[in-house]
Structure formats: structure tokens, C-alpha cells
Amino acid sequence: xxxxxxxxxxxxxxxxxxxxxxxxxxxxxxxxxxxxxxxxxxxxxxxxxxxxxxxxxxxxxxxxxxxxxxxxxxxxxxxxxxxxxxxxxxxxxxxxxxxxxxxxxxxxxxxxxxxxxxxxxxxxxxxxxxxxxxxxxxxxxxxxxxxxxxxxxxxxxxxxxxxxxxxxxxxxxxxxxxxxxxxxxxxxxxxxxxxxxxxxxxxxxxxxxxxxxxxxxxxxxxxxxxxxxxxxxxxxxxxxxxxxxxxxxxxxxxxxxxxxxxxxxxxxxxxxxxxxxxxxxxxxxxxxxxxxxxxxxxxxxxxxxxxxxxxxxxxxxxxxxxxxxxxxxxxxxxxxxxxxxxxxxxxxxxxxxxxxxxxxxxxxxxxxxxxxxxxxxxxxxxx
Amino acid sequence: xxxxxxxxxxxxxxxxxxxxxxxxxxxxxxxxxxxxxxxxxxxxxxxxxxxxxxxxxxxxxxxxxxxxxxxxxxxxxxxxxxxxxxxxxxxxxxxxxxxxxxxxxxxxxxxxxxxxxxxxxxxxxxxxxxxxxxxxxxxxxxxxxxxxxxxxxxxxxxxxxxxxxxxxxxxxxxxxxxxxxxxxxxxxxxxxxxxxxxxxxxxxxxxxxxxxxxxxxxxxxxxxxxxxxxxxxxxxxxxxxxxxxxxxxxxxxxxxxxxxxxxxxxxxxxxxxxxxxxxxxxxxxxxxxxxxxxxxxxxxxxxxxxxxxxxxxxxxxxxxxxxxxxxxxxxxxxxxxxxxxxxxxxxxxxxxxxxxxxxxxxxxxxxxxxxxxxxxxxxxxxx
Numbered sequence: 131x132x133x134x135x136x137x138x139x140x141x142x143x144x145x146x147x148x149x150x151x152x153x154x155x156x157x158x159x160x161x162x163x164x165x166x167x168x169x170x171x172x173x174x175x176x177x178x179x180x181x182x183x184x185x186x187x188x189x190x191x192x193x194x195x196x197x198x199x200x201x202x203x204x205x206x207x208x209x210x211x212x213x214x215x216x217x218x219x220x221x222x223x224x225x226x227x228x229x230x231x232x233x234x235x236x237x238x239x240x241x242x243x244x245x246x247x248x249x250x251x252x253x254x255x256x257x258x259x260x261x262x263x264x265x266x267x268x269x270x271x272x273x274x275x276x277x278x279x280x281x282x283x284x285x286x287x288x289x290x291x292x293x294x295x296x297x298x299x300x301x302x303x304x305x306x307x308x309x310x311x312x313x314x315x316x317x318x319x320x321x322x323x324x325x326x327x328x329x330x331x332x333x334x335x336x337x338x339x340x341x342x343x344x345x346x347x348x349x350x351x352x353x354x355x356x357x358x359x360x361x362x363x364x365x366x367x368x369x370x371x372x373x374x375x376x377x378x379x380x381x382x383x384x385x386x387x388x389x390x391x392x393x394x395x396x397x398x399x400x401x402x403x404x405x406x407x408x409x410x411x412x413x414x415x416x417x418x419x420x421x422x423x424x425x426x427x428x429x430x431x432x433x434x435x436x437x438x439x440x441x442x443x444x445x446x447x448x449x450x451x452x453x454x455x456x457x458x459x460x461x462x463x464x465x466x467x468x469x470x471x472x473x474x475x476x477x478x479x480x481x482x483x484x485x486x487x488x489x490x491x492x493x494x495x496x497x498x499x500x501x502x503x504x505x506x507x508x509x510x511x512x513x
Numbered sequence: 514x515x516x517x518x519x520x521x522x523x524x525x526x527x528x529x530x531x532x533x534x535x536x537x538x539x540x541x542x543x544x545x546x547x548x549x550x551x552x553x554x555x556x557x558x559x560x561x562x563x564x565x566x567x568x569x570x571x572x573x574x575x576x577x578x579x580x581x582x583x584x585x586x587x588x589x590x591x592x593x594x595x596x597x598x599x600x601x602x603x604x605x606x607x608x609x610x611x612x613x614x615x616x617x618x619x620x621x622x623x624x625x626x627x628x629x630x631x632x633x634x635x636x637x638x639x640x641x642x643x644x645x646x647x648x649x650x651x652x653x654x655x656x657x658x659x660x661x662x663x664x665x666x667x668x669x670x671x672x673x674x675x676x677x678x679x680x681x682x683x684x685x686x687x688x689x690x691x692x693x694x695x696x697x698x699x700x701x702x703x704x705x706x707x708x709x710x711x712x713x714x715x716x717x718x719x720x721x722x723x724x725x726x727x728x729x730x731x732x733x734x735x736x737x738x739x740x741x742x743x744x745x746x747x748x749x750x751x752x753x754x755x756x757x758x759x760x761x762x763x764x765x766x767x768x769x770x771x772x773x774x775x776x777x778x779x780x781x782x783x784x785x786x787x788x789x790x791x792x793x794x795x796x797x798x799x800x801x802x803x804x805x806x807x808x809x810x811x812x813x814x815x816x817x818x819x820x821x822x823x824x825x826x827x828x829x830x831x832x833x834x835x836x837x838x839x840x841x842x843x844x845x846x847x848x849x850x851x852x853x854x855x856x857x858x859x860x861x862x863x864x865x866x867x868x869x870x871x872x873x874x875x876x877x878x879x880x881x882x883x884x885x886x887x888x889x890x891x892x893x894x895x896x
Contacts, residue, residue: 141571176542180850210773371595371599392593395729405527
């Protein structure tokens with residue numbers, strides 16, 4: 131190749147991308163505290179730098195607080211929440227293992243995919259979209275499948291806005307001798323997550339929901355029982371990137387062996403967002419999400435907008451709302467974005483076109499955001 | 514759980530993490546242009562926002578320029594270079610497939626792990642660490658394994674500072690009817706990478722080397738032949754997260770179906786770093802890396818520091834240097850970091866303790882960096 135004459139041309143005239151200023155009230159990412167954005171933009175350092183290693187240890191202790199666990203194996207996986215999910219399944223499921231998956235929305239369905247791709251056999255406990263996972267159905271499935279190795283469910287279903295009773299479901303799994311895998315992507319910092327009190331074995335979350343960090347990291351924690359299971363595997367983990375045995379060489383307590391290049395700047399940001407959470411306090415963060423949800427609900431009632439989910443199971447941070455009679459679901463969402471620069475979410479799967487999803491997560495859970503979306507909806511629905 | 518009394522306590526007194534200002538001359542991450550850092554710290558937007566979608570299309574065309582390819586399937590995978598590697602293997606290798614892996618350093622070894630975990634059978638072509646991959650050995654391996662499906666090798670071995678002849682190796686693979694997987698993590702933007710001219714089928718890189726972006730993204734491109742192979746698979750891809758069939762629903766040409774939350778802020782940064790590369794021009798970027806390497810080499814000669822690699826195969830952006838007689842390898846590296854705030858890399862595997870690795874990548878490839886590390890080495894080695 132003649133370097134001077136034969137190169138394919140560069141695209142011409144591209145400008146720096148300046149994202150529009152959005153009010154982010156969808157299912158994630160949420161808005162990011164300016165202090166967290168500043169952290170993401172600090173000059174980077176090496177992933178073996180002693181200063182970075184000190185930061186990693188702080189990050190682990192902050193994550194233990196957020197998850198309410200003493201698990202030594204608690205860190206941030208280098209990928210989105212989907213990597214957190216896959217890391218749990220690919221490490222804890224061996225080919226032929228039976229896994230009971232409770233499905234009441236999109237993410238339970240994704241868990242089934244993860245089980246089969248890890249070589250496991252999924253036994254599915256079905257609940258309606260908009261309903262929580264039924265402990266009775268799980269109990270029946272455990273009784274019918276005494277050889278099950280793992281139980282998996284979603285604590286806070288982002289697709290429907292439903293909270294399930296994680297404490298009860300984890301206890302049922304443990305009583306049956308199963309490990310539990312719990313998706314806390316949308317719940318962490320928004321409603322109580324108590325990994326140790328639940329006795330949960332593998333729990334993952336995402337950075338871009340109630341933690342209000344840059345998207346692309348998956349906080350994750352494993353119990354001692356889970357780590358034993360990984361170490362006792364008969365076959366190697368099917369993923370090199372997600373193999374806990376290797377990752378712990380870098381994130382573990384005593385060694386810092388290179389596995390992959392850590393996403394340093396995102397980790398700077400996560401450290402800061404968790405530090406802000408610790409400063410506010412978990413109980414205060416949960417109360418704030420609850421309070422803002424109530425403020426939203428009060429404002430929606432006069433507009434005739436009803437919730438999909440019964441009050442007892444409603445997630446304050448993810449409000450699934452029935453589109454009122456006569457309103458054009460997609461048009462209202464588009465006008466919110468174009469005219470008001472407010473992002474809200476659409477329904478997925480069987481709920482597409484039928485619901486809106488208004489997230490009030492982390493830094494987006496502020497009074498001004500609620501006032502802003504209510505005012506915009508009032509105007510748009512009156513047209 | 515009584516929320517007010519039973520919470521595990523937050524770690525006390527943690528401050529915002531302010532990374533030290535480092536001169537990053539290791540094997541990556543490299544320093545980041547302030548314009549790219551600013552991009553990483555911009556307020557985030559949704560991954561389905563029309564403004565974001567426009568940015569994605571620009572990003573794809575900028576990546577095609579960097580890779581010198583017209584491949585429609587060219588995007589940034591949501592993870593470090595290791596995800597790029599695994600995405601290639603897990604999609605292109607089916608259980609039982611024979612894959613010829615050329616190993617002349619750490620990353621060839623990692624490829625073998627990827628083959629076996631994807632269910633494939635690795636046939637290894639061995640070359641010494643510090644030597645390029647031998648086309649003759651590959652040719653012999655192809656002749657001995659007419660049933661091989663894939664050939665994989667590393668263009669620029671980060672562990673040794675060696676460039677291999679990618680054009681020749683890809684041509685041999687194609688002649689034998691094999692797909693080629695090429696690791697360009699350290700080469701992209703530092704030395705010529707010409708995906709289409711090589712006829713390479715699956716090529717991945719990393720954001721944190723010569724692109725000088727925040728770590729955590731893997732630019733990747735697939736030929737039409739590679740995509741055909743993925744679509745014709747008999748068994749599903751073993752990873753849900755890395756399944757190209759699903760990812761293309763989001764990154765493809767016509768649809769933007771949610772697969773996972775994109776790491777938006779890192780993508781803002783990558784857009785800017787690629788834009789700066791297009792502004793400088795690939796040929797100018799290659800020439801700059803070459804020029805800075807020569808400046809370093811001239812300065813090292815009087816210090817009695819020799820290169821591990823013959824000039825013909827030397828990577829300008831990753832200089833593997835033999836530790837001179839009498840010098841304490843680890844102590845010099847530590848003093849560089851502590852006294853001069855300069856990071857350089859150690860040797861890996863059989864080269865541990867024997868070499869230093871000085872990276873001159875992307876934004877780190879500046880004259881002041883070369884002067885700074887030379888001055889520091891002069892002082893430390895004279896002690």
C-alpha cells in the first residue's frame with residue numbers, strides 16, 4: 131500500500147459531538163451529578179498505579195456499603211449490567227445444571243438466554259408482566275425440581291416497574307440448597323437492597339440507574355458459597371473475559387495481576403458516585419426516591435394517568451404508566467423529547483405502545499425534574 | 514430489616530479521588546488529549562436519542578477510516594480490547610472448529626484460551642517472544658490442517674513490541690479458505706492497519722492505546738464473509754452479551770433495537786479521539802509515532818540500552834528494551850513513577866525482569882514525553 135496516495139479518505143467536516151442537555155427520565159441512563167462527570171474527565175492513570183490500587187480498595191468498600199454486604203468479592207465488572215448478568219450465569223452454571231428462572235418481564239427472559247448459552251437447563255417460573263414473582267410458584271418449582279442448582283430472578287423489573295420480594299425468594303432458594311442470582315440493576319440505591327440479610331449469592335447492578343454514574347460498569351458481589359461453586363467447577367468457565375478465577379487475580383485482596391485494562395475513567399466516576407451515595411446515606415436515598423415518586427403520582431392523578439403496577443409492588447424509581455385513552459403514546463414521547471428535551475421510556479414487548487416508563491433515578495430524582503415532566507405532560511395532553 | 518438501625522455503616526471519610534498527573538509511557542493506557550477528556554465528562558443522553566444515533570453513525574464512519582475498511586459492520590464493542598478479542602472468537606468459532614493460532618507473546622496465548630472456551634480446537638504455531646509470526650510456519654500448519662476454519666494472530670504484540678506481517682498472514686489464511694482474526698489493539702493508528710487491503714475478516718483494537726481515548730472500548734470490524742459465517746452458525750453464540758446477531762440490532766444500519774445500555778460517555782470520548790485522528794490524518798499519525806520512536810532510540814543508545822526486537826519488526830509505539838547489566842529493573846521503574854511521575858511497563862512472562870516497555874502511543878507520543886523519560890533514565894542509571 132502506498133501510504134500517501136492509497137488511503138481511504140477520512141469523513142470530512144465532522145465536529146466535536148456536543149450532546150443536547152436532556153432531562154433524563156427514562157429507564158436509564160439517569161442524569162449524572164456534575165461532580166461525577168468531572169471525575170470521569172480527569173486525566174487517566176495506569177491500572178497498576180499504586181494510587182489506582184488504593185482507589186480500587188475504596189471502591190470495593192463503597193460497593194459493599196451500597197449492596198449491604200461483607201462479601202470480600204465485591205467489585206465493578208468492566209461492562210454494562212448485561213455483563214454483570216452474564217458473569218453470574220457463566221461462572222455459576224455448568225453444562226447440564228438446572229436453573230430455575232423466574233420471569234415477569236424482559237430481564238427474566240434474558241436470564242433464560244444466559245442459562246442456555248452457558249449450557250444449563252432453564253426451568254421457567256412465569257408471572258405476568260406487571261406482577262411480582264410469585265414465591266408460591268417458586269416453591270412449587272423447587273419441589274418439582276429437587277436437582278435444581280440455581281434460582282435466578284429480577285429484584286426490580288425495569289421493563290414493568292415491579293419490585294419482587296427478594297428476601298423471601300432468596301430464602302426459598304437457600305432452603306432448597308440452591309444458589310441465588312439476583313438482578314438489582316434498577317433497585318440498587320433506589321429501594322432497599324440487602325445482600326447479606328437476604329442471603330443472596332450473586333448480585334449485580336448497573337452504574338447508570340440509581341447510582342447515576344456514567345453507563346458501562348456493573349457493580350457485582352458474590353457470596354463465599356458462590357465462590358466455592360466457581361472454584362469447584364468441573365469445566366472451565368465458557369468466557370475468558372468473565373472468568374471470575376482470572377478476574378480475582380486483579381480485583382482480589384492480595385494480588386493485582388493484569389487481566390484486562392480496567393476502564394479507569396469510568397471507575398473514577400463510580401468511586402465518586404458511590405462516595406456521594408455514602409454521604410447522603412442509603413436510607414436517605416431510598417426515602418428520596420420514595421418521596422419523588424409520591425410527588426409524581428400526585429401530579430399524574432389529575433391527568434387521569436394510572437399506574438400499571440399495584441402500589442404494594444411499585445418501584446418508586448421506575449414508574450410504569452398506562453397511556454390514557456386517546457393519547458398517542460409515541461407522539462407524546464417524541465414531543466417531550468423535541469419540545470421539552472425530556473426523555474421518558476416506552477413500553478417493551480407486550481407493553482409496547484401501552485405504557486410510558488418514567489424513571490426517577492439517582493441524580494434525576496429531583497423535585498425540579500418531577501415538576502418539569504408534569505408541566506410538559508399537562509400541556510401535551512391538553513392539546 | 515429495620516432501615517434506620519440495622520444498616521451496615523458506610524466507609525467513613527473517603528475523599529474524591531484525584532488521580533496523580535502521570536506521564537503515561539507504559540503499554541497503555543496512554544495519556545488522553547484534554548479535548549477527549551472533556552468529551553468523556555459531558556452530560557449524558559439516552560442511547561436511543563436521535564442525537565446519539567447520529568453520533569453513532571459518525572463514529573462508525575470514523576472507525577472505518579481508522580481501520581481502512583468499507584465494512585458496514587464496524588463499531589465499538591462495549592468493553593476493553595479483551596471483549597473485542599472474545600467477540601471475534603465466540604462468534605466465528607463453533608464447537609469442534611479447528612483454529613490455527615500464531616503465538617509469539619502474551620496475547621497469542623490469550624487467543625488459545627478463547628478458542629478452547631468457545632469449544633474450538635486450537636492448533637498452535639509457535640514463535641519466540643520477540644520474533645514476528647513466521648509466515649512459513651503458518652503455511653506449514655495450514656498444509657497440515659486442511660480442515661482449519663480460522664487463522665488468528667496478533668499484529669502488534671504488546672508484550673514484546675513486535676510487528677508481524679499482517680498482509681501476508683491474512684493472504685495465507687484466505688488462500689487456504691480460512692477466516693482471519695487479527696489483534697490490532699496496539700497497532701491501530703500507530704502503524705499502518707489496512708483491513709481491506711489485507712483481506713482480514715475480523716479485526717479488533719482497544720481505545721486506550723494509539724487512539725488515546727478513555728479505556729474500556731474495543732473498536733471492531735467484520736468482513737461480509739465473517740458475517741455470513743456468524744449467520745450460518747449451527748449453534749447459538751455462547752455469549753449473549755457478545756452475540757453479533759443481537760448487537761447488530763442496535764449498531765446495524767437500519768435498526769436501533771435495545772440490546773444493552775451503551776457506554777455513552779466513553780463513546781463521546783471515542784468520537785472525539787477518532788475525529789482528532791482524522792484531523793491529523795493516518796499517515797501523519799504513523800509518521801509521528803515513527804519519528805518519536807527514532808528520537809527515543811537515539812537517546813537510549815548512549816545509555817547502553819538495547820532493543821529486544823530487530824529493527825525490521827520493531828513497533829515504534831511499544832519499545833521493548835533490554836534492562837542494562839547492573840540496573841535493578843523494578844527499582845528503576847519504581848523511581849520513575851515515584852520521583853518523576855512517569856509510568857513505563859515491565860516485562861511479562863519469560864521477559865519479566867528482563868525488559869522495560871516504553872510506550873509512545875497516541876497523545877503520549879510527544880517530544881516532551883521522550884525528553885522527559887530520557888532525562889529521568891539518564892539520572893537514574895547514573896546513580
